[in-house]
Amino acid sequence: MSESHTGGCRCGQIRYRCEAAPLGASLCHCRDCQYASGGPFSAVAFFPGAALSLTGELRHYAVKGTAGLTVQRHFCPNCGTPIMSTLVEMPDLAIMKIGSLDQPSAVPPGNHVWCDSMVSWLKMDDGLPRLPGNPPL
Template identity: 30%
Template sequence: MSSKYGGCACGSVRYKVSGNPLSVHACHCTDCQTLSGSAFGLSMLLNAADIELTRGEPGINDFTASRDRMLRHYCPDCGVALWFSSPGDSSIVAVKPGTLDDTSSLRPIAHMWVRSAQPWLQLGDDVPVFQEQPTLAELLELAKKAGFG
């Protein structure tokens, strides 16, 4: 993948992604619905070393989603969430793909936590679905088959 750029809505925080995504997936858990303000949250997993700040400094808030402690990296001026990380594993980050300048090439390889999906949402048969959380190994295996990584 060639470098991709992204940032917040106001432009105060900008970043560059230099590596290939490990995965792009849609999560329908109630935490992601709340955090995204939408029917699901879209995430792009990356090696943390593949994201570089090019402008500004994100704020970080520490919170617990379900049972997992998370760090939300966001613009302190406009509040847009840029990526999430885990204090227990700082090697991988979950970038919010909507903050990329160009999202046209991104396709989710899985839908997870569909047991919590909105009842009106119609999912196609072309992307695997998980009723709950797949293991990271399962997700990365799907991503490998889809040409990620």
């Protein structure tokens, strides 16, 4: 049986299933993720886009991300829960918000990325590798 991860929004209007193991997971400290999450970083897991099935209609907005790629940020239009991001330049990648997973502990991050933008007061002694920019995918 293949690995499967489910999740959705706070109000239940959006549900999804990823029928694959994550390609990786990161704590992203880029300035764009700080704005989008309302916090000092965003916890994200990378899945093959073809493995994702979704019920409900997401809304999205697009921005130029820190690396210059076009990031589409998808959220529930009813409760506002951030669900995922996609990159116009990498359409086969689904970047899921770990907090939207039903079992967020099942997908631990493997590194910190965009640490050049990490807020100065955040002290995280978790032993994870710290990268100045994007994760290798």
